[in-house]
Amino acid sequence: MADATYGLWPLVVLNTLLFIVFAASFFHPKTQRDWRAMGAYSAFLVALFTEMYGIPLTDYLLGSWLGPRFPLLKDTHAGGHLWNDVTGWSGDPHLSPFHLASYVAIGTGFWSSPAATPCAPSRERRSPECCRSTPPQAKSGTTAGTETSLR
Known part of the structure; x- marks a missing residue:
């Protein structure tokens, strides 16, 4: 590896075990469903830390295919x-149009999440005025499995 930011497999193992033990200290699996959920969480952590410190999945899958065509594709952060x-951008990868567009998309997501919160259902309040659209049952004339005639 040309860059010290990838290939840190001991860090992958350490972080994965640390997070799994931390989660297991709060969530004590008892049933088969609990163990399945814990296994899914553990698999997510393995994939997450492998992507962060091991090797990015896109580099792994596309590296042998795109490697001869794109000499800049290396096992470094900039090569990722x-x-x-592909487009020939030669500047800082974090200032490319694609990266800047992703910053805008992430910011839009952060902005739109709290904006959608009043319409989310909650146990405390269920008021129809907080929803912006009419439910499909009201439009079709059916409610709770019963049909009414539209005359």
Whole structure:
């Protein structure tokens, strides 16, 4: 590896075990369903930390296919920005149009999440005025499995 930011497999193992033990200290699986949920969480952590410290999945899957065509595709952080290599962007990968568009998309998501919160159902309040659209049952004339005639 040309860059010290990838290939840190002991860090992958350490972080994965640390997070699994931390979760297991609060969530004590008892049933088969609990163990399945804990296994899914553990698999997510393995994938997350492998992507962060081991090798990015896109580099792993596309590296042998795109490697001869794009010499900049290396096992470095800058080499992981595939769109820059494909389009020929030669500047800082974090200032490319693709990265800037992703910043805007992330900011839009942060902005829209609290904006949608008043319409989310809650146990305390269920008022129809907080919803912006009419439910499909009211439009079709059916409610709770019973049909009414529209005359």
